[in-house]
Amino acid sequence: MAAVTVHRAVLGDGRPTLPYAAAGRPGDGLPLVLVHGYVDSWWIFEPLLRALPAALRAYAPTQRGHGDADKPEEGYLPEDFADDLVAFLDHLGIERAVLVGGSSGGVQARIVAGRRPDRVAGLVLLGVPALLADKPGVTGFQETLRTLDDPVDREFAAEFARGLATDRVAPGFLETVIDENAKAPARVWRETLRGLLETDLAATLTGILVPTLVVWGDQDPLLTRSDQQLILDAIPDSRLLVHEGAGHLVYGEDPDRVARELAAFAGALRG
Numbered sequence: 001m002a003a004v005t006v007h008r009a010v011l012g013d014g015r016p017t018l019p020y021a022a023a024g025r026p027g028d029g030l031p032l033v034l035v036h037g038y039v040d041s042w043w044i045f046e047p048l049l050r051a052l053p054a055a056l057r058a059y060a061p062t063q064r065g066h067g068d069a070d071k072p073e074e075g076y077l078p079e080d081f082a083d084d085l086v087a088f089l090d091h092l093g094i095e096r097a098v099l100v101g102g103s104s105g106g107v108q109a110r111i112v113a114g115r116r117p118d119r120v121a122g123l124v125l126l127g128v129p130a131l132l133a134d135k136p137g138v139t140g141f142q143e144t145l146r147t148l149d150d151p152v153d154r155e156f157a158a159e160f161a162r163g164l165a166t167d168r169v170a171p172g173f174l175e176t177v178i179d180e181n182a183k184a185p186a187r188v189w190r191e192t193l194r195g196l197l198e199t200d201l202a203a204t205l206t207g208i209l210v211p212t213l214v215v216w217g218d219q220d221p222l223l224t225r226s227d228q229q230l231i232l233d234a235i236p237d238s239r240l241l242v243h244e245g246a247g248h249l250v251y252g253e254d255p256d257r258v259a260r261e262l263a264a265f266a267g268a269l270r271g
Helices: 041-051 076-092 105-115 134-144 152-162 172-180 186-198 225-234 255-270
Strands: 004-010 017-023 032-035 059-062 097-102 119-126 211-216 238-243
Touching: 004 041, 004 076, 017 041, 017 076, 032 041, 032 076, 032 105, 041 059, 041 172, 041 255, 059 076, 076 105, 076 186, 097 105, 097 186, 097 255, 105 119, 119 255, 134 186, 152 172, 211 225, 211 255
Parallel strands: 032 059, 032 097, 097 119, 119 211, 211 238
Antiparallel strands: 004 017, 017 059
């Protein structure tokens, strides 16, 4: 089990300062960079970070506007998050990494994989949507957000988080996720979702030539098998792992299994 430490990345050049968690020992192998999704923070990966083998180095930044990161007034398109991700790699001196996107965090991860293949050795998509604008529940949620005010009510954040989790998520961990979700200002809830819905997400799947692992829980209330098939059809070197009985937060429901899968994937890339 890896120990987790927390640091701050001062990206500079007008970019926000981002907290990040690190686990594992620095070494010669490829590091993992874990990219969280909508209104989450690095904490969403805390069980997974602890489950990773100590020999595997991993980093998990909190993205702008989320958790305890800086919260600029603008910059919440997927392209903005992707640019921050490259700046984060630069800050840590990481030449190439395995990018691991959780939920919508996989959108910015795949943007970087497609645009900067020199920086990405492999891509892992954990419960990542191919598309979002085709999902009525998501577009309906956008309407709900029009009246969301600050401070964001914790019960609102709780209803959102619990709607994506199964009873396989540890209750204490879920409470932490809810607390972190509530830290995002109302405008970040609105603008981040607007960016996801107005971006051509199908286009962000093109041009990805790195090996890609797609992990999906078959009880995901948001993503269907056909949605995941769109990813597999678009990325030539991709394969699917199905977690039976798991929901959207597959990496929070069975972190030990996901950690083994990540270690095997990264190990094969090194080979």
